[in-house]
Amino acid sequence: xxxxxxxxxxxxxxxxxxxxxxxxxxxxxxxxxxxxxxxxxxxxxxxxxxxxxxxxxxxxxxxxxxxxxxxxxxxxxxxxxxxxxxxxxxxxxxxxxxxxxxxxxxxxxxxxxxxxxxxxxxxxxxxxxxxxxxxxxxxxxxxxxxxxxxxxxxxxxxxxxxxxxxxxxxxxxxxxxxxxxxxxxx
Amino acid sequence: xxxxxxxxxxxxxxxxxxxxxxxxxxxxxxxxxxxxxxxxxxxxxxxxxxxxxxxxxxxxxxxxxxxxxxxxxxxxxxxxxxxxxx
Numbered sequence: 001x002x003x004x005x006x007x008x009x010x011x012x013x014x015x016x017x018x019x020x021x022x023x024x025x026x027x028x029x030x031x032x033x034x035x036x037x038x039x040x041x042x043x044x045x046x047x048x049x050x051x052x053x054x055x056x057x058x059x060x061x062x063x064x065x066x067x068x069x070x071x072x073x074x075x076x077x078x079x080x081x082x083x084x085x086x087x088x089x090x091x092x093x094x095x096x097x098x099x100x101x102x103x104x105x106x107x108x109x110x111x112x113x114x115x116x117x118x119x120x121x122x123x124x125x126x127x128x129x130x131x132x133x134x135x136x137x138x139x140x141x142x143x144x145x146x147x148x149x150x151x152x153x154x155x156x157x158x159x160x161x162x163x164x165x166x167x168x169x170x171x172x173x174x175x176x177x178x179x180x181x182x183x184x185x186x
Numbered sequence: 187x188x189x190x191x192x193x194x195x196x197x198x199x200x201x202x203x204x205x206x207x208x209x210x211x212x213x214x215x216x217x218x219x220x221x222x223x224x225x226x227x228x229x230x231x232x233x234x235x236x237x238x239x240x241x242x243x244x245x246x247x248x249x250x251x252x253x254x255x256x257x258x259x260x261x262x263x264x265x266x267x268x269x270x271x272x
Contacts, residue, residue: 119243
């Protein structure tokens with residue numbers, strides 16, 4: 001089985017760096033732009049994320065997750081850390097009625113379109129309120145209380161929707177139903 | 187609130203979901219650490235992967251600016267050629 005881009009980065013293949021940037025640069029940049037309103041913040045964040053990706057390339061296991069999911073997971077960790085550090089100084093992000101991207105918006109995302117399509121398909125199977133809570137928290141970085149206010153829901157209900165939605169999503173994605181696969185950071 | 191009626195796995199999934207979405211308060215983080223000691227092989231990243239899927243589903247893609255790409259490429263090549271010691 002041929003090595004993935006991340007496995008080649010871990011093996012010291014310099015050409016894989018370019019391929020990795022070509023494959024995931026747009027994804028990481030877009031995620032950063034979503035949570036970093038200023039261009040320079042997004043640039044710093046993206047550099048930080050890719051250093052983390054190079055550093056953890058050897059820990060990627062294709063049996064557990066796709067490369068796109070792994071890259072997104074690392075990006076999310078970094079971006080949420082940065083966002084929460086600054087969140088006290090930020091205004092509440094405007095609430096959008098529907099934030100699942102349309103297929104047209106994804107036309108340029110050819111490298112990982114299959115993965116994204118599958119993810120969107122699974123997201124659509126969630127209950128609307130679960131999907132909306134997850135989108136507002138994970139994609140727009142809103143806190144539990146901000147979502148409660150925006151959706152006019154009790155705090156506990158927001159947490160319940162988030163939990164149920166994510167647990168359901170994990171099931172839909174065919175993650176290991178029994179859970180105990182491996183511990184520690186991938 | 188008591189969680190005694192739930193299985194350890196159910197409670198772990200809830201706490202990991204909370205962590206992936208909103209982060210954990212110290213009390214919940216302590217509970218998570220305690221439960222993970224009971225189930226040390228539990229897949230602690232399962233909810234982070236699910237959360238990453240939400241991002242994959244929702245992120246409209248724009249190309250990375252060339253200048254940013256060039257800077258990161260240079261740094262990446264340096265890293266691959268001479269990875270910093272951990």
